[in-house]
Amino acid sequence: MSEAHVVLDGVTRVFARAAQEPLHALGPIDLTLKRGEFFAVVGPSGCGKSTLLDAIAGLSVVTDGVVRIDGQAVAGSVPPGVGVVFQDDASFPWLTVEDNIAFGLRRQGVDGAEVARRVADALSLMGLTDFARAYPAQLSGGMRQRVCIARTLVLQPRLILLDEPFGALDQQTRLLMGDELLNLWRKTGATILLITHALDEAAMLSDRVGVMSARPGRFLEIVETRWPRDRDSTIVSSPEFGAAASRLWTLLRAESLKAMQHQARAQTV
Amino acid sequence: MKPATRLRIVVLVAAVAAVELSCRSGVIGAFTMIAPSQMVVSLWELLASGRLHNDIARTLTAVCIAFGGAVTVGALSGAVIHALPRLRRTADPLLAAYYSVPVFVFYPMFIVMLGLNDRPKIMIGFLYAVAAMTINTLNGLDRVSPVLLKTARMFRMGWASTTLSVVLPSAAPYLFTGVKLAIAYSFIGVVGSEFILSTGGLGYQIGFAYHDFNNKTMYALILFILGVVLIVNMSLHAWEKVLMARRGLQ
Amino acid sequence: MSALEAQRPRAPSWLAGRGFDTAVFAALVLLLWQGAHLWGGEVAMTTPLGTLLFTAKTLASAEFWPHAYATLSAFLIALVIAASSGILIGAVLGFHRLSGEVAEPVLVAIYSIPKVTLYPIILLFFGIGIAAEVAFGALHGIIPVILFTMNAVRNIKPVYIKSARVMRVSGWPLFRTVLLPATLPEVFTGLRVGFSLTLIGTLLSEMFGSKRGIGFVLMQAIGLHNMDVIMSLTFLLVAFAGSVNVLLLAIDHRLHRRA
Ligand SMILES: Nc1ncnc2c1ncn2[C@@H]1O[C@H](COP(=O)(O)OP(=O)(O)O)[C@@H](O)[C@H]1O
Ligand SMILES: [Mg+2]
Numbered sequence: 001m002s003e004a005h006v007v008l009d010g011v012t013r014v015f016a017r018a019a020q021e022p023l024h025a026l027g028p029i030d031l032t033l034k035r036g037e038f039f040a041v042v043g044p045s046g047c048g049k050s051t052l053l054d055a056i057a058g059l060s061v062v063t064d065g066v067v068r069i070d071g072q073a074v075a076g077s078v079p080p081g082v083g084v085v086f087q088d089d090a091s092f093p094w095l096t097v098e099d100n101i102a103f104g105l106r107r108q109g110v111d112g113a114e115v116a117r118r119v120a121d122a123l124s125l126m127g128l129t130d131f132a133r134a135y136p137a138q139l140s141g142g143m144r145q146r147v148c149i150a151r152t153l154v155l156q157p158r159l160i161l162l163d164e165p166f167g168a169l170d171q172q173t174r175l176l177m178g179d180e181l182l183n184l185w186r187k188t189g190a191t192i193l194l195i196t197h198a199l200d201e202a203a204m205l206s207d208r209v210g211v212m213s214a215r216p217g218r219f220l221e222i223v224e225t226r227w228p229r230d231r232d233s234t235i236v237s238s239p240e241f242g243a244a245a246s247r248l249w250t251l252l253r254a255e256s257l258k259a260m261q262h263q264a265r266a267q268t269v
Numbered sequence: 270m271k272p273a274t275r276l277r278i279v280v281l282v283a284a285v286a287a288v289e290l291s292c293r294s295g296v297i298g299a300f301t302m303i304a305p306s307q308m309v310v311s312l313w314e315l316l317a318s319g320r321l322h323n324d325i326a327r328t329l330t331a332v333c334i335a336f337g338g339a340v341t342v343g344a345l346s347g348a349v350i351h352a353l354p355r356l357r358r359t360a361d362p363l364l365a366a367y368y369s370v371p372v373f374v375f376y377p378m379f380i381v382m383l384g385l386n387d388r389p390k391i392m393i394g395f396l397y398a399v400a401a402m403t404i405n406t407l408n409g410l411d412r413v414s415p416v417l418l419k420t421a422r423m424f425r426m427g428w429a430s431t432t433l434s435v436v437l438p439s440a441a442p443y444l445f446t447g448v449k450l451a452i453a454y455s456f457i458g459v460v461g462s463e464f465i466l467s468t469g470g471l472g473y474q475i476g477f478a479y480h481d482f483n484n485k486t487m488y489a490l491i492l493f494i495l496g497v498v499l500i501v502n503m504s505l506h507a508w509e510k511v512l513m514a515r516r517g518l519q
Numbered sequence: 520m521s522a523l524e525a526q527r528p529r530a531p532s533w534l535a536g537r538g539f540d541t542a543v544f545a546a547l548v549l550l551l552w553q554g555a556h557l558w559g560g561e562v563a564m565t566t567p568l569g570t571l572l573f574t575a576k577t578l579a580s581a582e583f584w585p586h587a588y589a590t591l592s593a594f595l596i597a598l599v600i601a602a603s604s605g606i607l608i609g610a611v612l613g614f615h616r617l618s619g620e621v622a623e624p625v626l627v628a629i630y631s632i633p634k635v636t637l638y639p640i641i642l643l644f645f646g647i648g649i650a651a652e653v654a655f656g657a658l659h660g661i662i663p664v665i666l667f668t669m670n671a672v673r674n675i676k677p678v679y680i681k682s683a684r685v686m687r688v689s690g691w692p693l694f695r696t697v698l699l700p701a702t703l704p705e706v707f708t709g710l711r712v713g714f715s716l717t718l719i720g721t722l723l724s725e726m727f728g729s730k731r732g733i734g735f736v737l738m739q740a741i742g743l744h745n746m747d748v749i750m751s752l753t754f755l756l757v758a759f760a761g762s763v764n765v766l767l768l769a770i771d772h773r774l775h776r777r778a
Contacts (some may be wrong), residue, residue: 059419077422084423088416094438094516104424135517152423273620280621301643359540362765369715369764371722374756377737377749382559453631461635465726466738472635476727479639491636498632 005159005191006033006056010065012216013051024216026051028065031210031219033159033191038182040194040202042248043212044259049195050087052217053163056193057084069159083157085165087195091136091147098123098132100147104155122150125180141168146177156188163195174198175233178205182232199252203244204236211251214258220251303488312489321474321493328459328470331387335394335455340448342395343402347447350403351410364407367400376462390467394458398451405447409440445512449505456498565750574751590732593649594721597656601713604657605664606706612665613672623669630662635723642728652724652732659720660713667709671702704774711767718760 012027026048033039043049054060056067058074067074069082078084091100101122105115123129126146136144145168152160166174178201185192196202202209209223225244227235235241285305291297292304303311315321350360372393379389413436421431437444463472471494478487549567556564565573577583612619638655645651675698683689683697725734733752740748 054419057423059422078425080425082423084419086416086419088414090414090416090420092417092435092438094441107424107426107430135515138517271620273617276617277621277625281625302640355540358537359544362768363544365768366761366764368712369718369760369767370757371715371719371760373719373723373726374734374737374753376726377741378746378753380741381744381746381749382564450631457633457635460633461723464635464638465723466741472633475636475639479642479728484643487639491640494636495632499628502628502631 003035004032005035005037005070006031006193007068008032008056008065009068011052011055011062011067012064013048013055013060014063026055026217027062029218033193035191036189037208038185038192038194038206040196040206040209041212042196042199042202042209042252043217044214044252044256045197046259046263047212047215047255048217049212050163053084053161053193053195057082057161059084081158083152083155083160085145085149085152085160085162087163087167089136089141089144089148089168091144091151093136096133096135097128097139097147100136101150101154103151108155118154122154125153125184126150142170142173145169149177153184156190158190160190160192161195162192164197165194166201167197174201175204175236179232181205186229199245199248200236200241203241203248204231204233209244209248211248212255214255215262220255223247223251300482300484303484307485308488308492311485312492315486315489316493321471321490324469324471324474327387328463328472331391331459331470332394332452332455335391335459336398336451338391338395339398339451339455340402343399343447343451344406344444346399347403347406347410351407357407364400364404367404372397372458373461373465376465380466385466385468387467387470390459390462390470393462394455397458398454401450401454402447405443405450406440409443409447410436412443413439441512445509449502449509452501452505453498456501460494565746569747570750570754573747574754577748577751577755586731586733586736589649590721590725590734593652593725593732594656594718596649597653597721598660598714598717600653600657601660601664601717602710605661605709605713606668608661609665609668609706609709610672613669616673619669619673623666626662626666630666634659634720635727638724638727641724647728647730652721652729655724656717656721660717663712663716664706664709667712668702668706671705671709674705675701704771704777707767707774708771711764711771714767715760715764722756 008029008031010028010030012029013025015023015025017023029052041049041052051060055062056069056074058067058076058078061076069079072079092103095103098119101119102115105118110118119132120129123132126149128143128146128150131139131143136147139147145165149162149165166177169177181192181194182205184190192206194202194205203225206225207227209225210219211221211223212218213220223244288297288302289304289306292299292302292307350357375396376389376393379392383389383392417435417439418431421435426434459470460472463470464476465472467473471490475487475490475494478484478490552564552567556566612622634655637658638651641651641654641658645654679697679701680693683693688696721732722734725732726738729735733756737749737752740746740752
């Protein structure tokens with residue numbers, strides 16, 4: 001259980017920019033994700049959370065340091081068994097909801113009946129059964145995001161990286177989707193890294209929460225929640241939950257102010 | 270049917286009827302214009318006589334060559350320019366200014382260079398259409414969303430399947446616009462050139478009928494060309510709607 | 520800065536500049552041009568230098584200017600007509616939604632048909648001469664002006680007008696402070712496109728049935744097989760259209776950036 005799944009060693013990302021100072025977005029970051037753990041990342045906007053996710057998934061080349069998944073260095077391509085849900089809407093507008101969800105399975109050559117079964121499961125898990133034949137353009141932003149979540153989850157990845165996946169959902173749906181994510185996590189034993197800007201979501205879902213500083217993003221502190229494995233959204237009413245959430249906010253408040261000033265300065269330039 | 274569509278049909282029918290009446294009553298003289306009904310009859314006779322077949326074939330062949338060349342070259346150059354940012358930097362302002370140049374002024378030069386045959390008009394049709402295809406290919410490739418490309422990488426797709434299953438469908442609406450414009454522009458280029466100076470084709474026949482004071486034939490020909498172009502354009506428009514419906518857009 | 524970035528050898532900055540690229544491009548065009556001359560011979564293609572020299576001679580000659588004047592006057596009159604009536608019609612169609620909806624597909628259809636085929640009709644109505652040229656030029660130019668103006672008016676955000684109402688602004692001040700600035704960038708784009716199309720229309724009409732103007736001289740030169748004249752006039756027209764367009768595009772970008 002406590003074996004290392006993902007190891008980040010001095011991971012740093014600097015963006016070279018045309019005719020501007022290079023932008024130090026992230027790091028250096030040292031972090032170990034244990035196999036089967038649920039890890040959440042919170043941080044002010046623009047602090048490098050998505051950059052961190054790209055680095056772990058092998059979607060970008062890090063400027064310095066190394067990311068290892070199962071001991072293998074990640075180098076510029078996504079290793080097998082890694083599923084990503086992106087912050088932006090990534091549904092394919094030319095495919096129906098079910099074809100979107102089946103996309104990865106069909107590419108892997110999974111046979112038709114199995115694809116149909118897994119897609120049907122994913123549709124009902126995400127509450128999309130009635131929209132199987134709809135196109136993304138006919139759905140709300142939140143529903144499109146659920147299509148993307150389903151499309152990644154049907155592949156049964158061992159490592160799931162989610163970038164603000166519930167950002168477009170209303171609060172109630174978010175809590176329910178959180179429960180579904182916990183169910184899935186328990187059932188599959190996958191390692192989950194969840195990036196979120198919602199402190200309650202981080203506090204409720206995860207085993208550990210990494211709190212990031214304003215840019216360049218580093219971990220200020222990693223907060224352990226010590227929830228039981230069979231938790232669900234009802235813990236939001238427990239006093240321990242309040243304590244965890246308020247601890248996160250205490251850490252984040254100053255950083256968020258800093259980030260806002262960053263942004264204001266960037267806009268006046 | 271939408272009220273606007275109904276009203277549009279009423280207005281157009283009324284306009285044609287007004288022209289018909291003006292011609293019939295002599296408000297517009299027969300040397301200026303023949304009545305629309307006479308145009309239709311004349312066109313029917315012309316088509317039935319078979320005298321036009323050669324010119325139709327000649328014009329359509331030229332349009333097809335110009336169009337095919339423009340779409341191929343335009344799509345390829347769009348892809349190349351997109352792949353090379355430095356080339357892009359130089360090409361962008363040129364493409365933006367391209368349609369400010371009256372392409373027809375090159376026609377005399379091409380005639381002297383290539384001879385008075387079908388090649389100069391194909392060149393004009395091609396030149397008129399190729400930039401539209403290039404510009405729209407670039408537009409389409411620009412609109413491929415980065416997150417969809419990342420998604421392709423998450424699915425561990427190679428270059429070929431990414432191009433086929435992600436880039437092409439993303440760019441398709443813009444490519445379609447390019448194709449639509451390329452058809453219209455190759456028609457304009459070819460028929461316009463024929464009309465100015467050539468040895469055959471529909472545009473040539475219009476000019477010939479004009480100089481021959483043969484209004485019956487001239488108006489029939491004009492009706493024919495406009496009819497063909499409008500039918501082609503409207504079919505493409507309808508097809509585009511079908512394609513959009515396949516993505517759940519009205 | 521990372522080791523990766525630092526190791527990459529840096530080219531001298533002028534090699535990476537836009538000016539350098541443009542110069543390379545221009546050199547390529549001249550090379551191709553000269554190559555075409557070498558390949559096709561004097562009859563097929565005048566050299567770049569020859570064209571330039573002949574252009575200078577043309578500009579200094581007495582015969583050129585009446586033709587240039589004829590083209591320019593027909594073009595300018597057509598442009599004024601296309602711009603003024605285009606903006607007026609476009610504004611009406613933009614404000615009156617139903618008319619706009621009725622007219623738009625018709626306008627788009629007219630935009631994409633080969634309008635040359637209509638020129639004989641115009642000739643029959645107006646007779647050979649400047650009137651027909653102006654009418655044909657304006658017919659080309661007016662459509663984009665109408666379409667862009669109509670869309671500009673349609674896209675004025677209702678909240679702008681509501682805000683103006685709340686501030687009790689109406690009439691001329693409303694036009695000057697809200698409607699004009701909100702629509703100007705798109706209307707200007709329409710005028711820019713209209714400029715190019717009006718020029719095409721004017722030249723086309725001169726090339727078909729006319730006894731004057733640059734289009735006429737171009738066609739006359741074909742019969743005489745006079746490549747010098749053709750190349751230099753083509754060059755002049757491209758240079759004129761291109762440089763005016765660069766200017767209009769610059770204004771266009773400025774207006775759009777502000778909007
Ligand atoms: N490709 C890029 N080039 C330059 N700067 C970038 C690039 N991608 C992200 N950035 C910058 O890096 C910082 C971190 O971005 P990101 O990781 O997206 O933040 P967030 O924590 O909101 O997800 C931001 O300031 C962003 O503007
Ligand atoms: Mg982000």
